[in-house]
Amino acid sequence: MSAFRALLGRELQLAWRDGGALGTAFGFFLIVVTLFPLGIGPDLKLLGRIAPGSLWIALLLAALLSLGRMFARDAEDGSLEALVAGPLPLEALVTAKALAHWLTTGVPLALGAPVLGLLLNLDVGTMPILLATLLIGTPAISFIGAIGAALTLRARRGGLLIAVLILPLYVPTLLYGIMAIAAVVTPPGDAASSLTMLAAITLFTMVIGAFGAAAAIRYQLQ
Amino acid sequence: MTQSLTQKLANPTRFMAFSAWLMPMLAAAATVVLTIGMYQAFFVAPVDYQQGHTVKIMFVHVPSAWLGMMGYAVVAASSFGLLVFRHPLADVSAKAALPIGAAFTFLALVTGSLWGKPMWGTYWVWDARLTSVLILFFLYIGLMALRDALSDDEALAGKLAAVLALVSVAILPFIRISVEGMSIPWLGIEIAGWNTLHQPSSVIRSDGPAIHPSILYPLLINALGFTLLFFTLHLKAMRNEILRRRVASLRAKAVARSADAGSVPGEPEGSR
Numbered sequence: 001m002s003a004f005r006a007l008l009g010r011e012l013q014l015a016w017r018d019g020g021a022l023g024t025a026f027g028f029f030l031i032v033v034t035l036f037p038l039g040i041g042p043d044l045k046l047l048g049r050i051a052p053g054s055l056w057i058a059l060l061l062a063a064l065l066s067l068g069r070m071f072a073r074d075a076e077d078g079s080l081e082a083l084v085a086g087p088l089p090l091e092a093l094v095t096a097k098a099l100a101h102w103l104t105t106g107v108p109l110a111l112g113a114p115v116l117g118l119l120l121n122l123d124v125g126t127m128p129i130l131l132a133t134l135l136i137g138t139p140a141i142s143f144i145g146a147i148g149a150a151l152t153l154r155a156r157r158g159g160l161l162i163a164v165l166i167l168p169l170y171v172p173t174l175l176y177g178i179m180a181i182a183a184v185v186t187p188p189g190d191a192a193s194s195l196t197m198l199a200a201i202t203l204f205t206m207v208i209g210a211f212g213a214a215a216a217i218r219y220q221l222q
Numbered sequence: 223m224t225q226s227l228t229q230k231l232a233n234p235t236r237f238m239a240f241s242a243w244l245m246p247m248l249a250a251a252a253t254v255v256l257t258i259g260m261y262q263a264f265f266v267a268p269v270d271y272q273q274g275h276t277v278k279i280m281f282v283h284v285p286s287a288w289l290g291m292m293g294y295a296v297v298a299a300s301s302f303g304l305l306v307f308r309h310p311l312a313d314v315s316a317k318a319a320l321p322i323g324a325a326f327t328f329l330a331l332v333t334g335s336l337w338g339k340p341m342w343g344t345y346w347v348w349d350a351r352l353t354s355v356l357i358l359f360f361l362y363i364g365l366m367a368l369r370d371a372l373s374d375d376e377a378l379a380g381k382l383a384a385v386l387a388l389v390s391v392a393i394l395p396f397i398r399i400s401v402e403g404m405s406i407p408w409l410g411i412e413i414a415g416w417n418t419l420h421q422p423s424s425v426i427r428s429d430g431p432a433i434h435p436s437i438l439y440p441l442l443i444n445a446l447g448f449t450l451l452f453f454t455l456h457l458k459a460m461r462n463e464i465l466r467r468r469v470a471s472l473r474a475k476a477v478a479r480s481a482d483a484g485s486v487p488g489e490p491e492g493s494r
Contacts, residue, residue: 147389151382155371164367165386168360169393172400175416190414197413201396212389215305219381 003088004096011100021066022108029062029109033116044121051120052130052181055113056174059134060141064167066105067145068152068159070097071217075153084221090214098139098146098209106138129184129191133177133198140173140202143209150216172201228303232310234464241457248454256447262440277437279337284441285448286330287351290358293323293452297365298391301384311460313380314467316387317369318459322452324362330355350402350417357397361390376467 015021036054037047074080083093113134114127122130148166155161180194231237263281270277296319303312334352335345346352365383372379403415 144393147386151368151386152371154375154378155368157371161367161371164360165364168357168364168397169390171357172393172396175400179414179416193414197400201400204396205393208389208392212385216382216385219378219385 003086004092007083007088007093007096008100011097012103015100015104021069022104025062025066025105025109026112028065029058029112030116032058032061033119036120048121048123051117051122052126052185053178054120055117055122055130056134056177058116059109059113059138060167060170060174062109063105063138063141064145064163066101067142067149067166068162070101070146070149071153072149080217081221084217090217091210094146094150094213094217095206095210098142098206098213101145102139102142106142107135110134110138123185126181126185129181132195133180136195136198136202137173137177140205141170143202143205144169146209146213147216150213150220153217153220173198173205176201228309234311237311238461238464241461245454245457245461248450248457252447252450252454255443255450259440259444259447262443267437267440268434274340276337276340279333280437281441281444283330283333283337285445286326286333287355288445289448289452290323290327290330290355292449293319293326294358294361294387294391294394296456297323297387301387304380304384305388311464313377313384314460314463315456316384317380318463319456320362320366320369322455322459324359324366326448326452327355327359327362331359348417350415353417354398354401357401358394361394364390 033054036050036058040046040050071080074083084090088096110131114122114131117127117130144166145162148162151165152162176194176198180191180198183191183194231240259281263278267278267281269275297316300312300316300319303309304316331352334355338347338352339345365387368386369379369383372382399413399415401416403417404411404413406412
């Protein structure tokens, strides 16, 4: 457990000292959100209606940007092999990495989403449920992303490939996030059950992400 | 100790002999059944009084959709065989099934789209089933892209593609439920899906109106014929893949030999 905490601390510290990554992700998030009104037109009513979905998609893409580096940096300088040889099981290592990715990318982007929602005429009453779905759903992005990052460690054109591999796997998370929001926006709906499904999917991806990514890394270090 | 069939076929030479024996029979069966099925579909099955002749698309569309899903099941089962049992032919089987399954999935999408034009007045509707078939197609593309990107190390590519296939197959039920919803009345389970949210009444239900036997039988014959076709193609693709790997290893040996021949005489082997 202490090794797990030490690794998590190391990841957070690295992310904190190299603050540029989060800044870039935020910049990307902001630009993509801005592109929606530019592409669709400044109709505030329409924008308000598509705001939750647009924010979810923009956040998915922004989080995707930083996934590729989850294991790549450690694989390049050899510290991944040192970590694998250490006392921590590979599955726990992946969990620590993905958790750190969520804390340094998923959570800040989710917290920023309601603010960017102002650009899209997002209804203020919708903000709490938007934030709730994003906070519950974003761990799935990091854990499924860990699989993608592990699989593309040795692949050519890793950046584009990772998006093709894992974006289809984000569909359940995206859909239940959107459904929970829609249930609040148009009252005869059941937000609680969608949130429960969202949480169930996140928990499931935490397990499958840890084992899947660990298997992928193991095969590449053999 | 008796060996099971899959254990016996682990030997590629034995597999080549077995498949050479099986191939013509499978191909002949596929030809016969598909001929009967297509004859039934075009000349025997009644024309729908609303849809006219466009209903014939169904005889290609439904089997294709079924084979797209079965193809992914073959990929997943082969991946399991590779990672868990380390069966030497499992990777060959998974790799061979990929493009065939993807092609049938694509065929299902195209025929569905062509059918949609006269039915719905548009080539694409975000119907729950069409959407989940489209996502299945994306999963195929992902697997093929990963194999392609790792083509310089095929053993690793096979293992990593197997990991991705198994992860995807584990998430696939969630994808399906999130898109189409799930309803098991006798268990009291009712989960809303993305599409059921917008139009709960018009969703095609599995307990919907039964298909009339005059259409159902030709459909089943075609489904069987397409399935036989799938396995014929799969077997052929597996044979091709084994032959390709043999050629590749012979080439590698030839290169190694010519490199040895070019070395300085008298120099001990392995000193360079």
